[in-house]
Amino acid sequence: MKYKSVFDIIGPVMIGPSSSHTAGAARIGRVARSIFGREPKWVNISLYGSFAKTYKGHGTDVALIGGILDFDTHDERIIQAIELAKERGMKITFNVEDAVTDHPNTARVFIGDEKGELELVGISIGGGKIEITELNGFELKLSGHHPAILVIHNDRFGAIAAVANILATHEINIGHMEVSRKEKGKLALMTIEVDHNIGENILQEIDELPHVLKVTRIVD
Amino acid sequence: MFRNVAELVQMANSQNKKISEIMIEQEIAVTGRSREDILALMERNLLIMEEAVERGIKGVKSHSGLTGGDAVLMQKYIEKGNFLTGETILDAVSKAVATNEVNAAMGTICATPTAGSAGVVPGTLFAVKKKLNPTRDQMISFLFTSGAFGFVVANNASISGAAGGCQAEVGSAAGMAAAAIVEMAGGTPEQCAEAMAITLKNMLGLVCDPVAGLVEVPCVKRNAMGAANAMVAADMALAGITSRIPCDEVIDAMFKIGQSMPSSLRETAEGGLAATPTGRKLEAKIFGMPLHERELKS
Numbered sequence: 420m421k422y423k424s425v426f427d428i429i430g431p432v433m434i435g436p437s438s439s440h441t442a443g444a445a446r447i448g449r450v451a452r453s454i455f456g457r458e459p460k461w462v463n464i465s466l467y468g469s470f471a472k473t474y475k476g477h478g479t480d481v482a483l484i485g486g487i488l489d490f491d492t493h494d495e496r497i498i499q500a501i502e503l504a505k506e507r508g509m510k511i512t513f514n515v516e517d518a519v520t521d522h523p524n525t526a527r528v529f530i531g532d533e534k535g536e537l538e539l540v541g542i543s544i545g546g547g548k549i550e551i552t553e554l555n556g557f558e559l560k561l562s563g564h565h566p567a568i569l570v571i572h573n574d575r576f577g578a579i580a581a582v583a584n585i586l587a588t589h590e591i592n593i594g595h596m597e598v599s600r601k602e603k604g605k606l607a608l609m610t611i612e613v614d615h616n617i618g619e620n621i622l623q624e625i626d627e628l629p630h631v632l633k634v635t636r637i638v639d
Numbered sequence: 640m641f642r643n644v645a646e647l648v649q650m651a652n653s654q655n656k657k658i659s660e661i662m663i664e665q666e667i668a669v670t671g672r673s674r675e676d677i678l679a680l681m682e683r684n685l686l687i688m689e690e691a692v693e694r695g696i697k698g699v700k701s702h703s704g705l706t707g708g709d710a711v712l713m714q715k716y717i718e719k720g721n722f723l724t725g726e727t728i729l730d731a732v733s734k735a736v737a738t739n740e741v742n743a744a745m746g747t748i749c750a751t752p753t754a755g756s757a758g759v760v761p762g763t764l765f766a767v768k769k770k771l772n773p774t775r776d777q778m779i780s781f782l783f784t785s786g787a788f789g790f791v792v793a794n795n796a797s798i799s800g801a802a803g804g805c806q807a808e809v810g811s812a813a814g815m816a817a818a819a820i821v822e823m824a825g826g827t828p829e830q831c832a833e834a835m836a837i838t839l840k841n842m843l844g845l846v847c848d849p850v851a852g853l854v855e856v857p858c859v860k861r862n863a864m865g866a867a868n869a870m871v872a873a874d875m876a877l878a879g880i881t882s883r884i885p886c887d888e889v890i891d892a893m894f895k896i897g898q899s900m901p902s903s904l905r906e907t908a909e910g911g912l913a914a915t916p917t918g919r920k921l922e923a924k925i926f927g928m929p930l931h932e933r934e935l936k937s
Contacts, residue, residue, distance in 0.1 A: 428785075428790050
C-alpha cells in the first residue's frame with residue numbers, strides 16, 4: 420500500500436495551490452537537501468510531464484527550491500524561495516523536458532557544491548506524497564516519510580548482513596529495505612527505512628565496515 | 640488493516656464501532672503513535688481548515704486575478720434568503736469555494752485529499768455543523784471518516800489529477816465528504832459506503848483541465864459542485880437509497896477511467912477548458928504567452 424497514514428489523506432497542511440505540484444515538489448527538494456546534508460551552491464532541475472507543463476501556475480519551481488532550502492510544506496517562505504536562494508548566491512537552472520516518464524509528475528534534481536554532487540529523481544504521486552525513484556544512478560524506492568539510511572557499498576558477500584547486524588545490535592527495527600546495483604560485483608546501494616532516527620555512533624559503525632563506502636542518513 | 644470499503648464496513652459492523660474509530664485504531668497500529676497525539680494532529684488540521692474558511696469568506700484574490708470573491712457573493716446571497724435550494728447546501732458551496740480561493744491565493748490549507756480538492760471536506764463539514772451542532776470531537780471524527788474512505792481510494796485507485804483526472808481529486812473528496820456527513824448524521828457504516836458510491840458515480844469521467852495550469856479555473860467551482868454532490872448523495876443514502884454498483888467497484892471503475900484518459904486531460908493544461916479560446920486568452924494574459932511556447936529561465 421502506497422498510502423499508510425490517515426494524514427497522507429487529511430493533510431499535509433501546506434501553502435497552496437497544489438498538493439502534488441507544490442507540497443510534493445517541496446518534499447522532493449527537501450529530501451535532496453537532506454541526503455546532500457548541506458545547502459548546495461548550484462541547482463539544476465529538470466521537469467517532466469505535468470510538472471513540465473504546469474510548473475509555473477502551481478509554483479512547482481519555487482516549491483522545489485523551497486525544499487532545497489529546507490522549508491517544510493507549510494512554510495510561507497516557499498513563495499519567495501527563488502529570490503531567497505539567489506540572495507544566498509545559489510545558481511539555479513530549470514529545464515523543461517519533453518521526454519515521457521513513467522509517472523506524470525517527475526523531477527530530476529541535480530545539486531552540488533565544490534565538495535560534491537547529488538542527483539536524484541523524485542515523483543509526486545498525489546496528495547503531497549512522494550517517492551524517490553533514483554539516486555546517483557541507482558534505482559530505489561524511498562517514501563521520505565520515515566527516517567532512513569542509504570549505504571553505498573561494494574557488492575560482496577556478507578555486506579548486507581553486516582549492516583543488518585549492527586542495526587539489530589542497537590535494536591533498530593527495519594521497516595523497508597532494498598538493494599540496488601548498477602552491475603554485478605561492483606557498486607551497490609542499500610536503502611533502509613527504519614522506525615527511529617539513527618544516532619551518529621551507529622552511522623559511524625556502519626561506515627567502518629569493510630565493504631561500506633559511504634553512509635547517509637535521512638532524519639524524520 | 641482494511642484494504643477496501645467492504646472490509647472497512649465489515650470491521651465497523653463486527654466490532655460495533657464507527658468508521659472513524661476504525662481509522663483511528665488503524666492509525667495507532669500503523670504509526671505507533673498514541674491516540675492523544677493522533678487526535679491532536681487531526682485537531683490541528685481541523686483548525687487550519689477553519690481558518691481557511693474564515694479567511695475565504697471574508698474575501699481573497701489570487702495572484703492571477705482569475706479567482707476570489709465568490710464565497711463572499713454566495714454568503715451575501717444566502718443572507719438575503721431568496722435562494723432556490725437549501726441553506727445548508729449553499730453554505731457548503733460557499734465554504735468549499737472559500738477554502739479553494741485561499742488555496743489559489745497561495746494561502747495555508749489542509750490537503751483533503753489534495754490541495755486542488757481541499758474545499759469539499761471542510762466546506763461540507765462547516766455547513767453541516769450549523770445543522771447538526773456536533774461536538775469538537777465529532778468534527779474530528781468527521782475527518783477520520785473522510786480519511787478512511789480517501790485511504791481506500793488512494794491505495795486502490797488514485798487521488799492525483801495528473802494520474803486520474805479531476806474525478807480522482809474532487810471526485811474522491813466529494814465521496815469522502817458524503818460518507819463523513821452520513822456518519823455525523825447518525826447513518827450506518829453501510830450508508831456511508833452507499834453515499835460514497837453514489838457521489839463518486841456522478842463524478843466519473845471528470846477531467847483535469849486547469850486553465851493556464853493554475854489550480855483556479857475550473858477547480859474552485861468544481862469544489863463547489865463536489866460539495867453540493869456530497870450533500871445530496873448523503874441525503875439519498877440516509878433516505879435508504881443504495882447504489883446498484885458496490886462502492887469498491889465504483890472506485891475501481893474510476894481508476895480504470897483515469898488510466899484511459901489521454902494525458903491532455905490529466906493536469907497538463909493542453910485540453911478541455913484549458914484549450915478553449917477563452918482559456919488560451921487568459922493563459923496568454925497571465926503569462927504573456929501560451930504555456931507551450933514559453934521557455935524556462937532560471
